[in-house]
Amino acid sequence: MDLRKALLAIRLVGLRTAFRAVRAAWERDRWERREKRPALAAWQSVEPLRTMIPLPDGARFTGPGAELEIRFLAPDVVRLTWTPGVLPLPYAIARERLEEVRVAHREQADGWTLESEALGLEVRADGGIRFRDGAGRIWRAEDPPERRGEAWRHRVRLRPEERLYGLGERAAPLNRRGRVYRMWNRDPGGSYGPGADPLYLGIPLWLSLHAEGAYLVFYENPFEAVFDLGASEPEAAWVTFTGGALREYVFYGPPPRLLERYTALTGRPPLPPRWALGFHQSRWSYESAEEVRAVAQGFRDYDLPLHAIHLDIDYMDGYRVFTVDRRRFPDLAGLIRELEGQGVQTVVIVDPGVKTDPGYAVYREGVARGMFCRLPDGRLYRGLVWPGWCVFPDFTDPEVRAWWGEHYRAFLEAGVAGFWHDMNEPTAFVAWGEPTFPDCVRHAMEGRERDHREAHNLYGLLMNRAAWEALRRLQPDHRPFLLTRSGWAGIQRYAWTWTGDVESSWAALRQTLATVLGLGLSGIPYSGPDIGGFSGAPSAELFIRWFQAAAFMPFFRNHAAKGTPRREPWVFGEPILSIARAFLRLRVRLLPYLYTLAWEAAQTGAPLVRPLFWLNEQDPALWEIEDAFLLGSALLVAPVLEAGARAREVLLPTGEWYDFWSDAQRAGPARVLAEAPLDRLPLFVRAGSLLPLAELEGVTLHLYVSSEGGGEGVFYEDAGDGFGPYRVDRFEWWWEGESLRIHRIREGELSEPEGGFRLEFHGFAPARAWADGRPVPVEGSTLVTPPFTELILEGRPVRSPA
Known part of the structure; x- marks a missing residue:
């Protein structure tokens, strides 16, 4: 730890x-x-494989010291497992099989082929493996493990x-190529900037783009790993796991299809409550x-x-989790009701560390019921966190998850x-x-008893699972909202995340874009930064440029560390x-x-924030654009990062x-x-898009008309x-x-919008309109029409060149 980080740590923890x-x-x-x-x-390389045992959906290959099992989960998804090594518990997996598939087997002079x-x-x-498309082109090649x-x-x-x-x-x-990455969830210590590694939430997954197409590979192995993506050997990636079986899922297709398949396997992100997409204000x-x-x-x-x-x-009593400081928050429920009456929801932080205090009910009950992690000699493991010495729930035990979840009831x-899980x-x-x-701390691992080397990266995932399952049980008519700092593959089923304790700098603002885009391409569609950076004092200009960028990210929150200047918007004055x-x-x-x-x-796993190549993965000019992003497929956002x-250049x-x-x-x-200018950022709408906006106490559907087609x-609407x-x-x-001509298809049981649809046209000046054959009045570029199946408009294109 350098001196600056040491002094920051002392300031933060005391x-x-x-x-x-x-x-x-x-x-430790x-x-x-x-x-x-x-x-x-x-x-040592694996010894040569000798036999193949055909299976309806794959095959099993055996050799003197290793076995390879290949199973097709769908025509474009295949799972490969090398053993020996402990198989992963399926914490990440939501569906074991995606589609029925039949596989053709063929023996060759130097091996075998499997084809869907x-x-x-x-x-x-x-033991070498080549992946080919239907035309016989190789798009992934693995050397013997x-x-x-x-x-x-x-x-x-690597090509x-x-x-x-x-x-x-x-x-x-x-583009992660050219660097080495550690797969081990880690707090970087109160502040980090570009280049820090590892961070809080690693996913052993990469998405590849090259001239022969795109693929995604997910390694289902929670042990510590190192991903050397062309750093030590420019034309190759080395993937190393310290334990467990070598299991990978390989998906083939364009990026939207890859994320759809990956989240079909590991779980779709559920639809959040609508308020969660609004603005969140916070401070430590x-x-x-x-x-x-x-x-x-x-x-x-x-x-x-x-x-x-x-x-x-600081809302807690001495940082004891699931408590409230009654001196500073004498009526938390009353405060929450006041805020709710103003349209403001309340989110509270929950940490896993439980203070070792015999007078504290959560600790006392947890000890009596055996809920906490232990050392090899059977004693409770204790670690130091905000309350002081703490014990920690073992979330790899289903009884512990149920016990912990019950504490959310109050x-x-x-x-x-x-x-908010931190x-x-x-x-x-x-x-x-x-x-x-310590690596030696014991975890139940659903009854098979393993140590922290296997459980570490799973801890955040399973804490969120415990809370999610409890919230669904305790409030079956509400959608849970969970925000987590850590997790693993499958975390999108339970929680959102944020970029953690990023420093307050222009470089960190620029880094935020690549970080959020990378999370989306890892199956985590809901993330965002602490506006202005967590651990510093941003200038007014840096704050507002960060604010503008974050306004187009899924999680929109203003947050800062203890001891930093206040960050509410009015603190900065005008403009x-x-x-x-x-x-x-x-x-x-x-x-x-x-x-x-x-x-x-929720339907497809598509991230809300997308790289520009999402529109056309075959255009290499888009492959490394990281200073702009798409919000959905309609908006191109180009934040100001200097x-x-x-003014700035935009591709x-x-x-x-x-x-x-x-x-x-x-x-x-x-x-x-x-x-x-300081009061705006470059923002573009793709022609051929529909942009629903909240206007005039309702929703206006903005249609951006293309001259080419x-x-x-x-x-989408619900309650x-x-x-x-x-x-x-x-x-x-x-x-x-x-x-x-506009065609509309309606799905679902929610009633039609009261007052019909308000449409506003861009690039087209309507003169007359008919909804299902009935005339509809036109006012300028807008019209209000009753619900329709077919809308026909006469008018003229409008061109407004820049």
């Missing part, structure tokens, strides 16, 4: 805790010395033009009910939309709307070395306050669009684009210089929470001579 952290590190090291590992031998209708595998006798003790590694060949994305949360470029910490009231009043006084306030650890009864990598304070449990107000109002306008994207994510900039992909602010039209592909879009009726309106439009 001097007394810092001294205790020395003892915690010493105790003592246990690690007791658990001696055998000396590592040299890496979509792809083929060549398995060589030496190697073993060393319990560890596995293998080498994957010269190949780009690699994903790996979960990373402070790295969007609002330390009293009166301070919370004052903050909420400030948002009303300055006419700033607010949807949620987060309570950090908060739900008080009206808490959401829960410190669940899991983190324990130490003066040096790994800030987590920052007015600019923040305008973007908060724009976020409210965007809620129907964001909510529709959330529904789409101090003093009042517009192929097609027609509208400037959101002026309606000026531009043609892509093109690099354009876009104006970016038609367009399509979806609008905003619960599991009641919904309605999906699918629109498709096209030119028919001089007329624009």
Whole structure:
């Protein structure tokens, strides 16, 4: 740890805790010395495979020291498992099989081939594997894997033009190639910037783009791993796991299909409550009910939309989880009711560490029932966190998950709307070395008893599972909202995340885009940063540029560390306050669009924030764009990422684009210089898109008409929470001579919108309109029509070149 980080850590945790952290590190090291590992031998390639046993959906190959099982889960999805090694518990897996598939087997001179209708595998006798498409082109090649003790590694060949994305949360470029990454969830220590690795939430997954197509590979192995993606050997990736079987799932197809298949396997993100897509205000910490009231009043006084306030650890009694400090929050339920009456929801933080205090009911009950992790000698493991010495629930035990989940009941009864899970990598304070449990700590692992080497990366995932299952049980008519700092593959089934304790710098703002995009390509569609950075004092300009970028990300929260200057928008004065107000109002306008994207994510796994290559993965010019992003497929957002900039270059992909602010039209592909005064950022709408916006106490459907062809879009509506009726309106439009024809298909049982649909056209000036044969009045570029199946409009195209 460098001196700057050491001083920051002392400031955050306090001097007394810092001294205790020395003892915690010493105790951890003592246990690690007791658990001696055998000396590592040299890496050995697997011995040649000798036999193939055909299976209806794959095959099993055996050799003297290893076995390979290949199973097709769908024509374009295949699972490969090399053993020996403990098989993973299926915590990440939501569906074992995606489609029925039949596989053809063929023996060759140097191995075997397996073929589905979509792809083929060549398995060589030496253990090398080649993946081919229907035309016989190789799109992935693996060399024979190697073993060393319990560890596995293998080498994957990379093409010269190949780009690699994903790996979960990373402070790295969007294209992960050329670096080494550690797969071990870790708190970087109060502040981090670009290049820090590892971070809180790793996913052993990458998405590849190259000239022969795209594929995604997910390694279902929770042990610590190293992904060397062309750093030590430019034309190859080395993947090394310290234990467990070498199991991988390989998916083939364009990126939207890859995320759809991956989330079919590991679970779709559920539809959140609509308020969660609004603006969240937070700080470490609002330390009293009166301070919370004052903050909420400030948002009303300055006419700033607010949807949620987060309570950090100081609402607790001595940082004891599931307690409330009754001196500072004498009536938490009453406070929550007040806020709810103002349209503001309350989210409270929950940490896994339970203070070792015999007078504390959660600790006392947990000890009596055997709920906490233990050391090899049977004693409770204790680590140092905010309350002091703590014990930790073993979330790999289903009884512990049920017991822990029951503690959310009192908060739900008080009206808490959401829960924020922190410190669940899991983190324990130490003066040096790994800030987590010793490797030897024991975990139930559903009854098979393993140590922390296997359980570590699963801890955050299973904490969120415990809470999710409890919230669904305790409030069956409400959708849970969970926010987590850590997790693993499958976390999207339970929780959102954020980018953690990022520093306050322009470089960190730029990094935020690549981090959020990488999370989306790792199957986690809901994330966002602490606006302005967590651990510093952003300038007014940096704050508002960060605010503008975050306004287009799924999780929109203002948060900062203890000891930093206040960060509420009015603190910065004018013009920052007015600019923040305008973007908060724009976020409210965007809620129907964001909510529709959330529904789409629940159906297909598509991230809300997408890289530009999502539109066309075959265009290499888009492969490394990380200073702009798509919000859905309609909006292209180009945040300002440099101090003093009042214009920036933007790459517009192929097609027609509208400037959101002026309606000026531009043609892509093109690099354009876009104006970016302090009060706005470059924002473009793709022609052929539907953009539902909250306007005039309802929703206006904005249709951006293309001169080259038609367009399509979806609008989703329901009550905003619960599991009641919904309605999906699918629109498709096209030119028919001089007329624009719009077709609508309705799904769901929710009633038609009261007052019909309000449509506003861009790039088209309607003169007359008929809804299902009946005339509809036109006012300028807008019309209000009763629900329809077919809408026909006469008018003329409007061109407004930039």
